[in-house]
Every structure is written in structure tokens, then in C-alpha cells.
Amino acid sequence: MRARQAIPWICAVALLVAQTRLIAGRGAFSFRAPLTVVSNSPQRDWEPYLLFLKAIGQRLPKGSDIAVVVPVDPGLGMEYLVAVGQLPDARVLPQSALSTPGGSLPSWAASFRVRLSDDRYRLVEEVVADGFLFQRVP
């Protein structure tokens, strides 16, 4: 009868040990809130981009439209979708909005790890290292 309980317990302990190793392998134990939702995960490559978008979101007037320019992925890929989620109060347009002939230009542009050189926009601020906010020239 005792084995009926003991076997699951032993297995649970083994899994807990493995789980503890996994947790310990992803950074020091701390109860402080992480900077971003990926800060200690294997996906932490996203952290600088998320901090950049957070800084942009804090400066952008509500309801603005903005195009986010990144060095890779000029299309509708991951960076664009992440920006849509991280800037909920803005209308986020793909990078191609800046180069569409006859299309309406967004009022704002933000560039990450690439410097936007477009006469129609003026630099407002470097919000994080290598992350810039631009506003359309009236």
C-alpha cells in the first residue's frame, strides 16, 4: 500500500530537483520583478527591443500613428507584431508605410539599431541606446 503513495512522491521529488536546476540555470534567485517579460528566459534577446518600445510608448501621445524601423525584417514579421502588442495606444504601421508612394505618412517614426535618415522626419530623442524617436516635419 505504501508504494502506491511513495512512487509518485519519489517521481515528484526527482522532477522538482530537475525543475530547481532549470530555474537556477536561468539567473540568480531574486524576487525582484524582471525588467521585461523575457528578461531571464532563453528568449532574452528581445529585452532591448522591449525596453525601447516601452520608452517609445511613454513618450508617444495617445492615438498617434507610428512606423517602427528595424534593421532586419522590414516586412510584417515578428518585430512588427511585437510592436503592435507593446504600443497598444498607438496605431502601429509597418516600416513600408514610410516608402509607400502616395500613402499617408505616419506622424511618428521610431528606429531601433538603425538610424532613420529621412528628410521628412526630425529626431526628437534617443530614447535608449541606439533607439530613436522621430516626428514628421510639418
Add this chain to the structure above:
Amino acid sequence: MSGWRFLLAMAGLPLLGFPFTFLRPLRSLDPVARVGLSLGIAGLILCSEMIVLALLGFAFSPWFLALPSIGCATGLRARKSLRASTWRPSPRAADRAGPAISLVLAGAAVASLAFASGTARITSSDLLLVWGPKGQQFGMRQGIDAAFLSNPLFRNMNSVYPPFLPCIYAWATILSGRFAWGAALLSTPLFVVVACLTFFGFARPAVGARRAGACAALLAAILAYVLSTSLAAGNADSLLIYCEVLALSAIAFGTMSPATLLAAGIGLTMAVLTKLEGVAFAGLVIASAFLRRDIGPRKALTWLVPGPLLAFAAWSLLARLRGFADPGMSPVQVKLNFAHLDEIVKGIYREARYGYRFLPWFAVLFAAFGTRTPRDPRRWLLVAAAAGCLAFMVYVYLTSPDSPTHWISWSAGRLLIAPLVCLFVAAVAEGGEASQESTPAVLKF
């Protein structure tokens, strides 16, 4: 502060579902099973209302969920005879509560998962790309935002993916005022807690509190580990696991009374609304129920089929009418590419190791040694369902026109949880005893 409100809104959902568990025939279930079922009932009402309102073009209000719950609670209060639980502990359920060791182990597993989730150790970009943005948008628009889903700019967010988790996130966003990304991570341990409670509640009458407690602790440890290794914080995987555990526990341990079959039907309906693999899971479980002598086609058609079928039809109708259906996902149009079959098999095998020598699978295997009825043929139907889930995985990867190696390393760990849960329940399942109450075949108020 809104992060706490967001978390409380999600954790409070079972409170809104709990009054419905006093209705016949659900009130004959074990009280812990009813607590576990409460989240499913509330979530299902929430998601159904959001789908119907999106079809009609109206916005959702929290009152739409609160009012039926309050109405149900008030009705039960007025009719005293109906509010009392008719559950009577079976001789096995009445044995002394399981030792504290089970509780400590389950608590440690959930705490470690909560710590890993809350400190952003097990987040994948799926939360940033799909689940978070959708939930946030639904919350801001107070309902399923069909215009957002049909926007070609957001095509890569898998618009046609079922909406259950985004609806729950929308509910929490509406109540808290904003989508709290950090709190969304903690939905994973929350759903695991409810899944383990549900398992315990259905297993206790069949195998006794001690064995049920020990197995629930093991389930918590397995889920904490596999969800951590497969980076599932804030994603829909833990919600799907809850649906699967509810359906499988009800079928494996239940008495096949209307109460347990209704609970299984609720679990399957939720699975269909949670993820596409939930549709395959529901189909496999229903097929296995058809073959079981104690369920059979008549009971399966009455209790297990209508909910999932209605849910699938309603979501498909909304997708078609609002222009976000993806014709490329139709099984008729999908082309299978067998050129990478060996890569697929090797990739799934690699991911099944879960980082450390197939540990969760061995845990399931060892758990089977403690069962009293190792030759019960019913457990082989659950094993067949697990094999079906694996076959579905292979099918999914065969649809990739290019090498699916990266895709497999990205997703197979999470897809393998469904067969793992099927095998776990098959390993520890023992037939349920008949409830002392003869439950009616018709749902009455």
C-alpha cells in the same frame, strides 16, 4: 496595482462559475472537482458570450458574465432544496486525507512554476506575438475584435486560432483597466493549480484521498517541469492542459453518470476553443468514448459531442462571416510533405527528452506501478488517444513545405504535453464507484 487586479480578475473567474456547479447533475460531484470545474464553466460562458456578441456586432460587458452567476446564486438561495450538495463520499473518498507530503510536494511544484513564470524565466515570444496582443486588443475593444483579426497586417498572429485564452485575458483587461504582461505570465501556475484540483476531485472518489493526493502532487510536478522546459508562461498551453485534465479525469475516474459526462463535455468544449490541437484532442477522446463499453455511442452523442461541435461551428462561422478564416488550413487543401519525415521523427524524439533523459515520461511509467487495476482495458483507449495526439503532431509537421526542424524545436515540447497527460491519466486511472445519488439524465434547475 493593475497587475494585481488583472491577476485577481483571472483568479476570481471560478467564483463566477461556482454557483452553476450546484445545479443538477453537477452537484453530485466531489466538492473539489466542482471547484476545479468552476473555472471551466465561467470561462465557457465568457467565451461563448464573446463569440455570440461578436457575431451580432455588440460589445461585451462584465455584467454579461456576472449577472447569470448572480442570478443562479440567487435562484439557489431561494430554493433551499437545490443549493445543498448531494455529494456523498464514497468509502474510498472518506479515508483519511492524504499525508501532508503530497500537499507540500504539490505546493512546491506550483510555487517553483510561479517563481519561474513570474521572474520571466520561461517566457517564449508566443506571448509577445500572439496571446498577449490578441488578449490586449480584445480587452480594449471589449470583445473579439473581428476587424483586428481580419486585418492582413496581423495575418501572422494566427487570426483563426481559437479565442479562449484571449477572451480570459480580455476579461482581466476590462476589469483591471489595462493588459498586465507580468500578471499574464502567472496565468500558467493558476491553470496548473486548477488542473490539479480538478484531477484530485475526480480521482478521490475512485482511488481514495491518499492515492489521489500523491498522484495530484506528481501531476503538478510533471506539469511544472514540462511547462518550464517548453517555455509556456502566459501561453495557452496551461489552459489546454486544464481542459484536457478535466475531460480525461472525468472519463477515467468518473462513474459515467450524467455529472461526469457533462464535466467531460465541458472540458472537451473548452479544449476546442483553446487551441487547434485541442480540436484533435477532443476528436480523439470522443472516438475513444464511442469504443468504450461503459460510455458507448448514445452517451457520447448526448454528452460529449454537442458542446465541442457547437463551439467549433460557432468559431468557424464567426471566422467566415468576419473574414478572418484561413482557407489554407483546411485539411482538404493542405499538402503533406513526406520529404522531411525522418527529421520530424528525430525532432520529436529529441524534444521528448524534455532536457533531461525523458524524465516526465519515466515518472508517468513509474506512476502506473501503483495502480490496483493494471489490466483494465479502458486505460488502453487513453493510450490510443495519446498515440493519436502524437500522430496529429506528425501530421502538423508534415504540412511544412520546408524543413520543419526549427518549428519542431520551437513547439514540439508543448505539443507533447497532450500525449503525456493522456498517458499519465491512463497510468493512474482506476474505475470510479457509483455515486450514492442516482443522477437524473436531464439537466434541471
